[in-house]
Amino acid sequence: MSADELKQQRHQARQQRLKEYVDAAVTRANIEKGLLLVITGNGKGKSTAGFGTVARAVGHGLNAAVVQFIKGSWACGERNLLQQHGVEFSVMATGFTWDTQDKAADIEAAERVWQDAERFLADDTLDLVLLDELTYMLSYHYLPLERIEKALMQRPAKQHVVITGRACHRRILELADTVSEIQAVKHAFDAGVKAQQGLDW
């Protein structure tokens, strides 16, 4: 046997052992249910991963709906695209707290879109609901935790929910099946690069 053949034989044996390990793990994972996925942390990519999940679901012919907290007062590439595919959006559209500077109006807007969220979370024709930047509604005390918990826990058994935003409330993390934390290792904005259409919004 040549050195190359020996190398390939060893590679094949290693990969076969790895395959058995992976297959066993896949076989053990046999539960199917609606998942609560939280994407939190300070890094770039939380909302983008949320919208990517919606794009994925829609690409498989599943039904999805999106609630955008905070954002939505400016153009949004994902919304343009996904609305063409029948994804319903409810948009708070107030912008950041430093733009509105009016807490009572912000709370009213939060309350309004949360009613849509509750409608989506009760709708068993929806396979996926994205609650984009919901976390701030809790950290700002705009919405009561109990109401959010209740709607999440009572949702249809097969419905997936994705929640994005920084500093997610501990109780929501406990409820979640999967939690990803995105950390900013490096950010172009800190090096003086402005937010750009198509990449940043």
Added chain:
Amino acid sequence: MSADELKQQRHQARQQRLKEYVDAAVTRANIEKGLLLVITGNGKGKSTAGFGTVARAVGHGLNAAVVQFIKGSWACGERNLLQQHGVEFSVMATGFTWDTQDKAADIEAAERVWQDAERFLADDTLDLVLLDELTYMLSYHYLPLERIEKALMQRPAKQHVVITGRACHRRILELADTVSEIQAVKHAFDAGVKAQQGLDW
């Protein structure tokens, strides 16, 4: 002035100071250029954030192309959706190393799709190129670092590139403008939940 009015006045003043701080940072960030964004780490959401970025760009009418390393041998919701919007895909489609168990064939497949990547990275009609799971091509030594570096550095000045995958090579991190690291705080798979269409692929 009532207690509520006083509270609102204080909120307004705080938010105004915050706005001045944010506005100053936004004014300082005045560079516009094609960015290299790396999304790495062990958590769920790297590819999804990459595809979300493509969805965002396409939603703004920008042109994007995608190279999928490793994956692509099975159904992919994002691909179904984005191809309808004119996004060109080049797909390695070998599956995981433990599925192929053939290193020479894997390297050949990597080489083949990398040629498409080089074509995309030289095409100034493309606003965004996603190199999904490219990192493994370096950690497995399937592609030479120098070739990847060169193609990234010589690309059109306004072209954005997104690279995803675990354990990104240090040199690529150095070249990157923005690096996000996704950490798995909790993963449903570890609790016995199987990968599900629409959420996991």
